[in-house]
Amino acid sequence: MVCLSPVGPARGRIRCCEDTLGRHHTRRWNPTSPELQFPELLLRASMPLPPPRPRRIILVRHGQSEGNVDEGAYTRVPDPRIGLTIRGWEEAEACGRRIRQLVSTGCDDWKVYFYVSPYRRTLETLRGLGKAFESERIAGVREEPRIREQDFGNFQDREKMRVEKEIRRRYGRFFYRFPNGESAADVYDRITGFRETLRADIDIGRFQPPGLRSPNMNIVLVSHGLTLRVFLMRWYKWTVEQFEGLNNFDNGGMLVMQTGEGGRYSLLVHHTEEELQAFGLTEDMLKDQLWQKTAKPGELNYNFMRNGQSFFTHFL
Structure with missing residues (x-):
């Protein structure tokens, strides 16, 4: 008063x-x-200063699964119960070692926080990754159903599965909805909700242990190929056409979103342009990643018409 x-x-x-x-x-x-x-x-x-943002958001696709080597496995085993092959376990453990080397270089107070899809192959991948970390390095783990695999429906007929995937290829990967299943557009809707949860967790510093403000926290999302591509599409506001041009992650592969000079997450901090072009990024997408590399959270790129050329053809 x-x-x-x-x-x-x-x-x-x-x-x-x-x-x-x-x-x-x-x-x-x-x-x-x-x-x-x-x-x-x-x-x-x-008001107190906001907590430091996690240094990286690391996207990991599960290791090789039984369904990756034999599509007939989906006719015998429900999709959520498809597990890893021996090779898949090896890929998961190797990916864990790569993550540890990345996050531990040049700092002592690093930690990792995991979000994982509830499917068996992603949970097993998490266990493989986890072998690279001591318990004190793991800040937390959360099972997150919204980053599960695209629902392909209840396939029991292998030939019907093959036909539906061919129809999807001709119709378009983003909008085609499998019978009794999902389209990538449906996945986009649930990923939007997860993204808002993740951003809120970042803003309030949920990953920071009590009393600590470490800038060396790292988030790892253990999920599935299409789901991770949709996550990137939603985060960076890529168009449907840009999404359709992306290639899938390798099993046990990872893509790193890392904070740049201004604090925003950019794929170009860790990866080269050649690596991102192989993933499917166009020249416009690379230009945006270059801007993300130096921009601050909350800033808008007023000097770049985001995807504008593809919409307004009279500029061409």
Whole structure:
């Protein structure tokens, strides 16, 4: 509470509520003070600094699964119960070692926090990854159903599965919905909800242990090929056409979104242009990643018409 007491004909003295606690505090009354015109400035100044953003968001596709080597496995075993092959376990463990080397280089206070799809092959991949880390390096793990595999329907007929995938190829991977299943557009909708949860977790520092503010936290998403491509599409606001041009991750492969100079996540901090072109990024997408590499969170790229040329053909 703030009280005004008259001092002279034109000025007042501000008496703060703590005056009643013993010490008398005064300051000059200035009706043009920004803090009085915009009280939210006082609130902002009193708020603690936001927690540091995680250094990286690392996207990992599960290791080789039984369904990757034999599509007939889906006719015998429900998709969520398809497990890893021996090679898949080896890929998961090798990926864990690569992640550890990446996040531990040049720092001592690093940790990892995992989000994992509830499917058997991703849970097994997580266990393989985890062999590279001591318990004190793992800040937490959360099973997240929204990053599960695209639902292909209840396939029991192998020939019907082959026909449906051929129809999808001609129809378009993003919009085609499998009978009793999902399209990539459906996956996009649930990934949108997950992205908002992830951003909220980043903003409030959910990954930071109590009392710590380490800038060397790393998030690892253990998921599936199409789901991870849709996640990138949603995060970077890529178009359907740009999504259709992306290639799948290798089994046990990873893609790294790392903070650049300004604090935004860019694929170009860790990866080369050649690597991203092989993944399917176009020249416009690479230009945007270059901007992301130096921009700050909340900034807009006013010097680049985001995907505009593909919409307004009269500019061509």
